[in-house]
Amino acid sequence: MPERLVIALGGNALQSKDSAPTAEAQLEVVRKTASHIAEISRRGYEMAIVHGNGPQVGRILLSSETARDVVPPMPFDVCGAMSQGYIGYHIQQALKYALAARNRNYPVVSLTTQVVVDKNDPAFQNPTKPIGGFYSAEEARQLEQEKGYVLREDAGRGWRRVVASPLPRKIVEIGAVRLLWDHAIVITCGGGGIPVVENPDGTLEGVAAVIDKDFAAELLAEEVDADVLLILTEVEKVAINFGKPDEKDLDHLSLAEAARYAAEGQFGVGSMLPKVQAAMKFVRTNPGKRAIITSLDKCLDALEGKTGTAVTFA
Ligand SMILES: Nc1ncnc2c1ncn2[C@@H]1O[C@H](COP(=O)(O)OP(=O)(O)O)[C@@H](O)[C@H]1O
Ligand SMILES: NC(=O)OP(=O)(O)O
Numbered sequence: 001m002p003e004r005l006v007i008a009l010g011g012n013a014l015q016s017k018d019s020a021p022t023a024e025a026q027l028e029v030v031r032k033t034a035s036h037i038a039e040i041s042r043r044g045y046e047m048a049i050v051h052g053n054g055p056q057v058g059r060i061l062l063s064s065e066t067a068r069d070v071v072p073p074m075p076f077d078v079c080g081a082m083s084q085g086y087i088g089y090h091i092q093q094a095l096k097y098a099l100a101a102r103n104r105n106y107p108v109v110s111l112t113t114q115v116v117v118d119k120n121d122p123a124f125q126n127p128t129k130p131i132g133g134f135y136s137a138e139e140a141r142q143l144e145q146e147k148g149y150v151l152r153e154d155a156g157r158g159w160r161r162v163v164a165s166p167l168p169r170k171i172v173e174i175g176a177v178r179l180l181w182d183h184a185i186v187i188t189c190g191g192g193g194i195p196v197v198e199n200p201d202g203t204l205e206g207v208a209a210v211i212d213k214d215f216a217a218e219l220l221a222e223e224v225d226a227d228v229l230l231i232l233t234e235v236e237k238v239a240i241n242f243g244k245p246d247e248k249d250l251d252h253l254s255l256a257e258a259a260r261y262a263a264e265g266q267f268g269v270g271s272m273l274p275k276v277q278a279a280m281k282f283v284r285t286n287p288g289k290r291a292i293i294t295s296l297d298k299c300l301d302a303l304e305g306k307t308g309t310a311v312t313f314a
Contacts, residue, residue, distance in 0.1 A: 002044050002045055002046050003045050003046070003227045003228060003303075004045075004046045004047070004181075004224065004225065004226045004227050004228075005040070005045050005046065005047040005048075005226060005227070005228045005229075005230050005303075006047070006048050006050065006217050006218075006220050006221035006224065006226045006228075006229050006230065007037065007040075007047055007048070007049050007050065007217075007230045007232060007299075008050045008051075008052075008213055008214050008217035008229070008230070008231045008232065008275075008278075009033065009049060009050065009051040009052065009091075009213075009232055009296075010052060010231075010232055010233035010234065010296075011052055011054065011055065011233075011234075012029075012233065012234045012296065013029070013030070013033040013051065013232060013296050014026055014029055014030060014033070014051060014052065014055075014056070014087060014090075015029055015055060016028075016029050021055060021059065021133065023086070023090075026056075026087075026090060027090050027093075027094065030087075030090045030091055030094045031094045031097070031098070033091070033094070033296060034091065034094035034095040034097070034098040035098045035101075036296055036297065036299055036300075037049065037095055037098070037185075038095060038098035038099045038101070038102055038104065039102070039300060040299060040300060040303070041099060041102075041104060041106060041185065042099075042102045042104060043300065043303075045303070046181065047185055048177065048181065048185070048186045048187070048188055048220060048224065048226075049091065049185065049186070049187045049188070050187075050188065050189045050190065050192075050213050050216055050217040050220060051087050051088075051091065051187070051190050051191070051213060052191060052192075052213045053080065053083040053084065053087060053190060053191025053192070053210065053213070054129065054130055054131045054132075054191075054210060055131070055132060055133065056083040056086070056087060056191075057079050057080050057082075057083040057131055057132075057191060057210060058130075058131030058132020058133065058160075058161060059132055059133065060074070060079040060082050060083055061074075061076065061079045061131070061132070062132055064079060065147070075206060075208070076163075076206070076207070076208035076209070077194055077195065077196070077206025077207060077208065078206065080191055080194045080195065080206075080210065081112060081194050081206075083190070083191050084110075084112060084113070084190035084191050084194060085110075085112065087190055087191070088110025088111075088112075088187045088190050089110065091108075091110065091187050092108050092109065092110045092187060095108045095185065096108050106184070106185065107183060107184035107185070108184060108185045108187070109180060109184045109185075109186055109187065110186075110187035110188070110190065111173055111176060111177065111180070111186055111187065111188045112173075112194070113171060113172070113173045113177075113188045113189045113190065113193045113194065114171075114172040114173065114193060114194045114195075114196045114204060114206075115168045115169075115170070115171055115172065115189060115192065115193025115194065115195060115196070115211055115216055115219075116168075116169045116170040116171075116172060116196055116197065116198055116204070117166035117167065117168065117169055117195045117196070117197060117207065117209065117211065118166060118167070118169055118197070119197040119207065121164075121166035121167060123164045123165050123166040123167070123209070124164045124166060124209070125164075126164075127150045127162040127163050127164050127165075128152075128162055128164075128165050128269075128270060129162055129163050129164070129165035129209075129210045129212065129270070130152070130154050130160035130161070130162050130270065131160065131161055131162070131163055131210060132160060132161050133160070134154065134157060134158030134159065134160055135151065135158060135159040135160070136158065136159065137153075137159060139159070140159035143161070149161045150162050150163075154270075155268065155270075155271065163208065163209060163210055164208065164209040164210075165192075165209060165210055165211060165212050166195065166209050166211065167211075167215060168189075168192060168193060168211050168212075168215050168216045168219045169219075171188075171189060171193065171216075171219060171220060171223060172196065172204065173188070174220075174223050174224075177220070177223075177224060178223075178224065181224060188220065189213070189216040189217065189219075189220050190213075191210060191211070191213060192210060192211025192212050192213040192215065192216040193211050193216050194206060195207050195209040195210070195211050212274050212278075214231055214274045214275045214277075214278040215274060215277070215278050215281075217229060217231070217278065218278040218279075218281050218282050218291075221282055222282065222285055222286070226289075227289055228289065228290055228291070228292060228303070229278065229279060229282045229289075229290075229291040229292070230291075230292050230294075230299065230302070230303065231275045231278065231279065231291065231292065231293045231294075232294065232295065232296045232299055233272075233275065233293065233294075233295065233296075234295060235272075235294075235295060236249070236294055236295045236298050236307055236308065237249035237250055237251065237293070237294065237307070237308060237309045238250050238253065238267070238272060238275075238276065238293050238309040240261055240266045241266070242266065242267075242268065242272070249309075250309050251307075251308075251309065251310065252309065252310050252311075252312070253276070253279075253309055253310070253311045253312075254311075254312060254313070254314050255280055255283055255284060255311075255312075255313050255314070258276050258279070258280050258311060259280065261276075262276060262277070262280075272293075275293050276293070276311070278291070279291030279292075279293060279311035280311065282311075283311055283312055283313045284313070287313035287314075288313070289312075290310050290311065290312050291310075291311040291312075292308045292309065292310050292311070293308060293309045293311065294307060294308030294309065295308075
């Protein structure tokens with residue numbers, strides 16, 4: 001049986017820090033990302049792909065709000081759906097090409113995916129998810145006053161708008177993902193999924209939030225009974241004492257070690273911490289399985305156990 005992967009793609013798989021955040025620049029980065037994913041597919045793994053959307057949904061929202069005198073602004077959930085659509089389109093197009101270059105005529109499909117959140121999730125009272133671009137402290141103050149945004153300093157890189165990031169509870173389209181799994185590479189739960197709440201009468205309603213894509217990928221991995229949750233980001237390994245002279249890369253983290261380091265504050269809140277938490281949840285629920293945190297360009301070596309940080313139950 002081929003190993004089944006759920007791959008979570010981080011920001012660097014979609015955008016480069018060195019270029020303007022245009023659609024064209026994104027497609028160029030996505031083409032490189034797609035060649036890594038196509039190579040994973042060529043080695044015989046089955047997979048679904050989850051991607052982030054923080055920078056993209058923030059910019060769509062800003063465009064929509066800026067043009068409010070000309071066209072009615074799009075609600076937040078619709079902006080999330082738009083980000084899912086265009087990022088999925090880029091990955092779908094680039095991956096088809098990268099697979100064909102390896103003589104793999106394998107279908108790729110991106111699925112507009114809604115993810116149910118709890119409307120009483122405390123995250124709605126405490127926005128934490130950075131979206132869009134960066135501002136100076138002065139611009140941030142001005143935006144807070146003029147537009148009522150909430151902005152926070154983001155890891156020494158500048159100020160960013162933050163929005164609620166509730167936990168994913170249920171993937172609405174999971175039945176479609178399961179049907180598609182045996183026939184295609186499915187791009188799903190993009191941007192963590194379009195956040196919706198369930199009304200008492202069973203109807204769904206979009207809400208203003210951005211779900212963490214690593215947590216959504218974890219839920220998906222549980223739901224499709226994946227063998228591996230593969231979280232791809234900028235760093236090859238999770239470290240302790242990150243950014244300090246005594247920084248130490250970790251090849252392996254047991255659940256107990258991960259919990260201890262997390263309690264010590266070893267993982268960046270809003271960056272590495274959610275990845276480690278997602279990995280912990282996956283192996284807690286599936287004690288025989290593994291989660292891997294590594295960089296995009298090391299993904300194959302990491303799957304073969306040669307690098308990356310493997311998170312396992314024991
Ligand atoms: N303990 C740690 N070990 C490794 N990287 C860490 C650690 N704490 C924080 N980080 C940072 O977290 C980043 C990954 O988070 P982020 O960039 O938000 O993820 P994403 O790839 O999903 O966009 C790494 O590139 C690194 O800068
Ligand atoms: N939705 C989400 O987690 O996006 P980022 O990975 O871009 O923060």
